[in-house]
Amino acid sequence: MGACCSTSTRSTCSSRNNGEKGPSPRLGIRFCGQKRTKKTVSDHTMTLQHLASIPNRIFANGKSRSSCIFTQQGRKGINQDAMIVWEDFLPEDVTFCGVFDGHGPHGHLVARKVRDTLPGKLMSFLDTNQPKQDGSGQICCNGNSKRLEDGGDLDKDGSTEEKLDSLWREAFMKSYKAMDKELKSHPNLDCFCSGSTAVTIVKQGSNLFMGYIGDSRAIMGSKDSNDSMVAIQLTVDLKPDLPREAERIKRCKGRVFALQDEPEVSRVWLPFDDAPGLAMARAFGDFCLKEYGVISIPEFSHRLLTERDQFIVLASDGVWDVLSNEEVVDIVSSAPARSSAARLVVDSAAREWKLKYPTSKMDDCAVVCLFLDGKMDSESDCEEQGFSSATLQTESDDGGQQKSEPCLQRNFTVRSSEENEAYGRPAGGDGTTIGAAEDEGWSGLEGVTRVNSLVQLPRFSDERPST
Numbered sequence: 001m002g003a004c005c006s007t008s009t010r011s012t013c014s015s016r017n018n019g020e021k022g023p024s025p026r027l028g029i030r031f032c033g034q035k036r037t038k039k040t041v042s043d044h045t046m047t048l049q050h051l052a053s054i055p056n057r058i059f060a061n062g063k064s065r066s067s068c069i070f071t072q073q074g075r076k077g078i079n080q081d082a083m084i085v086w087e088d089f090l091p092e093d094v095t096f097c098g099v100f101d102g103h104g105p106h107g108h109l110v111a112r113k114v115r116d117t118l119p120g121k122l123m124s125f126l127d128t129n130q131p132k133q134d135g136s137g138q139i140c141c142n143g144n145s146k147r148l149e150d151g152g153d154l155d156k157d158g159s160t161e162e163k164l165d166s167l168w169r170e171a172f173m174k175s176y177k178a179m180d181k182e183l184k185s186h187p188n189l190d191c192f193c194s195g196s197t198a199v200t201i202v203k204q205g206s207n208l209f210m211g212y213i214g215d216s217r218a219i220m221g222s223k224d225s226n227d228s229m230v231a232i233q234l235t236v237d238l239k240p241d242l243p244r245e246a247e248r249i250k251r252c253k254g255r256v257f258a259l260q261d262e263p264e265v266s267r268v269w270l271p272f273d274d275a276p277g278l279a280m281a282r283a284f285g286d287f288c289l290k291e292y293g294v295i296s297i298p299e300f301s302h303r304l305l306t307e308r309d310q311f312i313v314l315a316s317d318g319v320w321d322v323l324s325n326e327e328v329v330d331i332v333s334s335a336p337a338r339s340s341a342a343r344l345v346v347d348s349a350a351r352e353w354k355l356k357y358p359t360s361k362m363d364d365c366a367v368v369c370l371f372l373d374g375k376m377d378s379e380s381d382c383e384e385q386g387f388s389s390a391t392l393q394t395e396s397d398d399g400g401q402q403k404s405e406p407c408l409q410r411n412f413t414v415r416s417s418e419e420n421e422a423y424g425r426p427a428g429g430d431g432t433t434i435g436a437a438e439d440e441g442w443s444g445l446e447g448v449t450r451v452n453s454l455v456q457l458p459r460f461s462d463e464r465p466s467t
Contacts, residue, residue, distance in 0.1 A: 051116055056087035059115060063339040066374045067097070070342035071366040072350065074318060076452075081316045081366035082111040082196075086119055095203045096122070097368050099216050101316040103283075103453030104194030104276075110285050111196040113189060114179060118200065121175040129167070164207065165302045172200075172211035172300050176284075180296040183285050193276055193457050195285030198298070199235055199314050203370065206305045208234075208312075211298035213282035215239055215317045221329040223308045229333045231325035234312070236299060238282045241266035245281035249293030268294055275458035288458055305372060311341075312370045318363030319345060322352035332369055339377045342367040 052059070061070050064085050073079035080102035089096040096119050102111030176198075183191045197214025210218060218234040240246055240256045246266070249256050255269040259277070267277040268289055278286060282295050290296075313328055323331075323345070331348055335341040346365045353362040 054086075057084070058086075059084045061343070063376060065376055066095070066372075067368060067370045067376070068339045068342045069366075069368045070346050071364070072346045074353075074364040075361040076363065078108050079364045080108040080111055080196075081318070081364040082108075082115040083314070083366045083368050084115050084119070085368055085370065089119065089202070090123070090126070090204070093203075093205050095370065096200070097203075097312070097314055097370050098198060098200040099314040099316055099366050099368055101197040101214065101216050101318075101364070101366070101453075102194070103196070103278075104191075104286070105457075106190055106194040107196060107453075109189055110183065110191055110194050113183065113186070114196050114198055114284055117182065118175060118179050118198065121178050122171050122202070125171045125174050125178075126167070129170070161207075161304075164204075165209075168202065168209040168302065169300045172209070172298050176211060176213070176296055176298045180284050184287055191285035192287050193454065195278075195283040197280065197283060197316070200298075201234075201312065201314065201370075203305075203312075203372070208303045208305055210234060210301045210303070213238060213284065213296055213298050214280045215320075216315065217317070217320050218312060218314045219325045219328060220312050221310045221333055222306075223310065229310070229329055231329040233325055234301070234303070237317075237320075238280060238299065239266060240268050240279070240281045242281065245293075248295070249281060252291065252293035254289065254292030254294070268292070270458055273458050276454045277452075279453050309372050311372055312368075313345070314368040314370075315345065316364060316366045318353075318365035319349045319367060321363060322349050322356055337377045338369075338371055338375075341369045345369070 051057075056064060058064050058067075058069060059082070062068070064087055066087065067085045069083050069085055071079060071081050071083055082100040082102070084096070084098050086096040088094070098115060098118070100111040100114050102108050104110075183189065197212075197216040199212040199214075199216040199218050200210070201218060202209045212218070212235045215237040216235075217237060220232045220234055221229055222232055224230050236242075238245060240249060246256045249268055253271045255271060256266055257269065258264065258266050265279055267279050268281065269275065269277055270288065270292060276286075276288060278289060278294060281293070282297065284296050286294055311332055313332060315328070319328065327348070328345055331345050332341045335344050345367045349365050350362060353360070
């Protein structure tokens with residue numbers, strides 16, 4: 001999403017996990033024939049310290065056994081998108097995928113924090129609540145089970161699939177809630193006017209569970225009765241112009257309206273200030289708007305996959321702003337090598353940004369492609385497409401930036417005070433890089449790019465002149 005500039009230096013940003021305790025990668029639902037293994041605090045700490053080196057977990061450009069992922073920085077400043085594929089997330093064919101699109105002054109840090117922390121919260125919830133499933137019959141979680149583990153009939157509470165649905169629904173709900181709570185209390189990460197979207201899926205055998213907030217999207221490529229590829233949208237873009245979202249925001253005294261120069265983009269505004277103009281109705285962080293209708297409660301859905309379903313694509317709105325669902329499905333299904341599919345989608349989006357919006361700054365793009373048959377190209381195919389082990393890591397183990405990452409550049413997404421009065425006139429800029437000292441003096445959002453996530457940072461007590 002569009003970057004913006006901080007009006008406050010109240011806190012120091014950091015992407016470190018600050019010694020927080022995370023669950024080990026094998027915690028979770030008990031599976032048929034498996035005994036529950038007790039995990040110690042040292043196991044949790046060790047997992048967190050080596051998060052980036054966990055087997056079958058990728059978060060930078062590359063591929064895994066059944067997926068490929070790719071992200072590219074736009075022209076609005078530092079890349080604020082994050083992504084992850086975690087195969088063997090739980091035993092028995094369970095894969096976690098997610099795309100997170102940050103916004104605001106510290107959006108890139110929020111997105112990475114959510115990427116690194118949210119999966120562990122899902123694990124922790126499932127492990128903690130596992131005993132609730134024991135008793136008359138424990139849920140068999142191989143994704144294809146139609147009976148309880150003890151072989152008994154389905155009880156009056158419903159089928160195993162219904163219980164599985166209920167378990168994962170509660171896991172997503174409580175994990176998202178815990179994630180937002182952690183962001184709010186984080187000592188070194190200011191999320192007051194920064195936040196992130198999230199579109200997350202868990203594939204468990206033939207079951208697909210989805211939880212999402214914001215306007216990142218998931219789609220699926222599937223074959224119809226004529227064996228033609230069709231696009232199926234799996235999630236809903238949770239924007240402020242959705243009637244149910246607008247009703248909730250207005251009920252909480254927030255305001256929803258669009259600017260004159262972008263009438264198609266509804267935004268959320270404070271009741272007492274024309275700020276911040278958030279272009280989504282649900283997000284992690286953004287605590288300046290949490291009392292006014294913006295929430296972090298995810299939408300949840302459960303879908304049973306069939307043999308006709310071929311692949312799933314998760315992407316940030318930098319892709320969906322310029323490519324349709326059908327176009328993305330066509331690109332992925334026609335990719336010469338599966339390992340190149342995500343990169344081809346991003347390349348296509350970059351070309352469309354130049355063609356459709358030549359005067360706008362391209363947004364960051366992040367794409368995850370998960371192939372449902374579990375197959376991927378050979379290593380030689382991967383290297384032919386330009387991927388190598390040297391390019392897989394673009395971020396440090398703790399989620400921070402390495403020297404190879406671009407420095408934060410002034411991206412001219414702040415309006416001047418004169419433009420704030422008119423709202424509609426974009427300001428120009430030369431895009432020059434500035435130092436950290438000047439960065440601290442930024443006061444808002446300058447200029448207009450197409451669909452920035454924030455328009456104007458609110459003015460609060462520490463910015464008001466003394467009287």
